[in-house]
Amino acid sequence: MVIGGVSIGCIYALVALGFVLIYKATEVVNFAQGELMMLGAFLAYTFISILGWNYWLGAGAAIACMFVVGNITDRVILRPVIGQPQFSIVMVTIGFGYVARSAAGMMPGWGTETYAISTPFASEGMQIIPASMGSLVISQTDLSVIIATFLLCAILYGFFTYTRLGVAMQASSQNQLASYYMGIPVKSVFSMIWGISAASAAVAGILLAPTTLIDTSMGFLGLKAFPAAVLGGFGSIPGAVVGGVIIGIIETLAGFYLPPGFKNVAAYIILLIVLVVRPQGLFGQKTGKRV
Amino acid sequence: MTLFQAENLAINFGGVKAVDGVNFDIKKGECFTIIGPNGAGKTTIFNLISRIYDSTEGTMTFDGKDITNSAPHDIAGMGIARTFQNIELFEHASVLQNLLVGRHCHSKTSLLSEMLFLPSVRRAELAHREKVEEIIDFLDLQHYRDSLIMNLPYGVRKVVELGRALCTEPKLILLDEPSSGLNVEETKDMSFWIEDIKRDLGITVLMVEHDMGLVSEVSDRVLVLNYGRMLAYGTPQEVQSDPEVIKAYLGG
C-alpha cells in the first residue's frame, strides 16, 4: 500500500515538477498543469488506441506534441500578459485550463467518456524482493511510474545544470532584462520551458492512464500537485519530487486509517500547515525583496 | 543634542558581515552623510534603522528610545522617515494619494467611523490634505498633483518620494542616494531642498550619497564605510583628506 502511495506520489511529483519548472523560470504558477496532463494522456490515447501505434511510439509522439502545445501556449497566452499583476496571470492560466478541459470534451473521438490505453506493463503484483527478506509486492505499473519519474528528474537536473540552454533558463528566471542584454532570447527560452513542462505533464498523464483511466476531469488530480510543490519548496526541482511522493504516501495512508472524507483533503491540510510553519517548503529558499 | 545613536551595529547575511561594528551618532539639526563604495553596507544601515532588517548585534537609540527591536511600522510614528534608492512609490495611485499615505502614521480614525465617514473623519481628511499641500508647495509639485506615478518621469518620482517622506512630519529623515539619476539642475534643486529641510523644517537629515559635490555642500559630518566597517568619521574636509578614504573610495 505504501508503494501504491509512492506511485501516485510520483504522478503528483511529475505534475509538481511542471509547476516548479514554469515558476522557476517565469514566476508564473500554471494552474492549468493538470489540464496539460490530461491533454497528454488524450493524445497518447489517440495515437495508441485510435491509430493503433505501438505504445512507446505513441507515448513518445504524445510527449513531443505536448512540448509543442506548451510552447505555443506560452507564445499565445502568456507573452501578452507579462507585466500584469500576479493575480491576472494566475487567472489567465486558470482560464486556459477551463478552455482546454471544455475543448477536450468537445473533440470528436474524445468527448466526455473514459478511456483506457493498453500498456506493456502488467498490473499484477510482482515480487521483487525474495521472500527471505520479507516480501515486497509491487506491480509493474507502479514500478514503471517510479522509475520513469526518477529518470525524468535526473535528465532535467542534468539539463539545467550542465547544458547552455539550461543555464540560460536559470538566468532568465532571475532577471529578465539582464538576460536580454546578455543575448539570451528570453521569450524563446520561456516558451521552451513551457514546452518541457507540458512534456513532463504528458509523461505524468501517460503514466497515470492505467491507474485512473483517461477522461476530461483528469486535470483535477493536478490540483493535488500544488501541495506537493509547496511542500517540496516552489523553487526546487528535487523538492517537487520529494514533496509529491510524501503527499502520495500520506494521502493513501489517510484514506486507510482516517474517517472518510479525509483522503480528499489530507493533501490540502498538509499544504496549509506547511505554508504556516515553513512557507519555503523542505528545499526552497527563503526569499525577500531587496530595497 | 544627540538624536540618534548606533552602537556596535552589525548584521550577518549567511556568512557575510554586511555591517560590522558600526558606531555613530547624529546630532539634532545636522546633516549626516554616509559614503562609501557600492556594497559597503550603506543602504543596509538604512534598512536596519527602518527595521526592515533585524540586526544581529548592537543597539540603536532614537530620541532616547531603544529602537533595536521595534516593529517596522512603528518607526514612522516615532519620527523617522525614509526614501528608497529604487523608488518604492505606489505606481497605480496619484501623487496626491501617495503623499496622503505619508500621513498614515498621524491618522487616528477608527475603522467603523471611516466606514460611516463621520464628520470627524471628514475633518481629519481635510486636515491631512492641508498638511500635504504644504509639502506640495515646498517641493513645487502643484501641477503633478493628480498624475499617476506610472506616468511620471524619474526626476519627478524622486521628488515625490522625498515629499512622501516629509509628509510623515519626521524628526529624522533618511535619504537614500537623493541625487542618483538626477541631472545637474535637479541635483542643485535637491541640495537646496536638503538645506531647507534642515533649516526651515528643522528636520535632521541622514543621507547616503555618492555625489561628493553635494556631500561637501550640505553635510555637517560624514561617515565612510568600506566592506561594512567604519573607515573614517568626521567633517567632510577631514574625511576627504584622509589617506585611507582616498585609497579605498575617492581615488587618486
Add this chain to the structure above:
Amino acid sequence: MRFLFKTNYEQDVRLAKHSGYIWSYATLMLILLVIPYLLDEYYIGQLTQLFIVAIAGVGLMLLAGYTGQVSLGHAAFFGIGAYTEAVLSGNGMALPFMDEPIVFSFLLSFPLAGVFAALAGIAIGIPALRLVGVYLAIATFAFAIIVEEVFSRWESVTNGYSGLMVESIYFGDMELTDGLPFYFLCLGVLIAVILFSLNLLRSPTGRAMMAVRDSEISAQSMGVNLAKTKTTAFAISAGITGLAGALFAHKLGFLSPESFTVLQSMELLVLVIVGGLGSLHGAVFGAIFVLALPQGLAIFKDFLPVQLAEQPGLEPLIFGLILVFFIIFEPMGIYGRWLKVKLYFQMFPLYKKATFKRQKSYMKSERLK
C-alpha cells in the same frame, strides 16, 4: 467636454466629484426603484440575484482589487455566510446554558452571518500574512476545498448533501415572501455595502490597503501596519461576501454544498477580473457579465450548428475564452472599456487610442533577497 474647476479640498474628499455624478446616479436609483413594479417575477428574481452576486463581488474586489491579496477560494466565505444564516434562523443555535436552541430573527442572524464569515476571513488572513502572491492564492484555494468538505461532512449542522431548508425572513411577525420586498432588501444591502466601501476607500484605511497592494515595504515605512491592514481587508471582504451568502440562502431556499465549490470561487474571480480589477463599478459590471453570460449563451445557441450547440462543455469553454481574452486584451475589464468609451465621447474627435497604452513592462523577479 467637462472641465472640473476645483476650488476647495472638500471637492476631492466628496464622493460625487461633480454634479453630473449626482444626476446620473439619482436617475439610476430611480430606475432601480421603479422597475420591479413593471417586470414580472422572473426578472425581479434575476435582478435580485444580480444584487447578491454584486455584493459578493464587492467583497472580493476590496480584497483582490484594492489590497492586492489573491483569494482563490472566496466561495468559502459565501458558503459560511449562507449556512450560518440558514442554521441560525432555522434550527437555531444551542447555547450551553439553554435547554432549547434559540432561533434568531433575521435582524440578528443576518449580521451574525457576516460576522462569522469575517471571523473565517481572519482565520485564513492571519496565516496568510506570511504568504505572498502565489502562495496566498494556493492557501486560499486549499482553504476553500477544506471548507467545502466540512460543509458536506458536518451533517449534524449542515445536513450534508441532503440539503438544508432555509426559513423565510421574518421581521417581527411579518414574513418577507419572495419577490418585491426581497428585491428591495437586496438592493438596500448592495447600496449600503457600496457606500461603506467607498467611504473606506477614501479614508486612511483604504489608502493603506492600496499601499499594501503596490509596495509593502514602503507602506511599512509610512507607518502602515501590514498585519493589521491585511487582516482587516480579509475580515471585511469575507464579511461582505458572507452577507451576500446569507441573502443567497434565502433566495435559494435550499442549501447544498454543491453551491459553494471551486466553480463558484472561479465565478467570483472572473467577475472581478472581467468587471475591472480595482474599481467598485467593476464589481457591478462583472456581476452583470457573470449572470448575463449563461442567458446570452442560451440565446446564442439557437444560431449555432446543432453539433456545436449540444456540447455540454460549451459554456465553460466560452467562459474560459472570455476570461483569457479580457486579461490579454482588456486588462482594465469592462469598467476600463466603459471609461475608454466615455473618454472617446468626451474628447471627440480628439480621442487617441494610445492614451491608455503603457510602455513595455519587464518582469522583475520578486524572489531574490
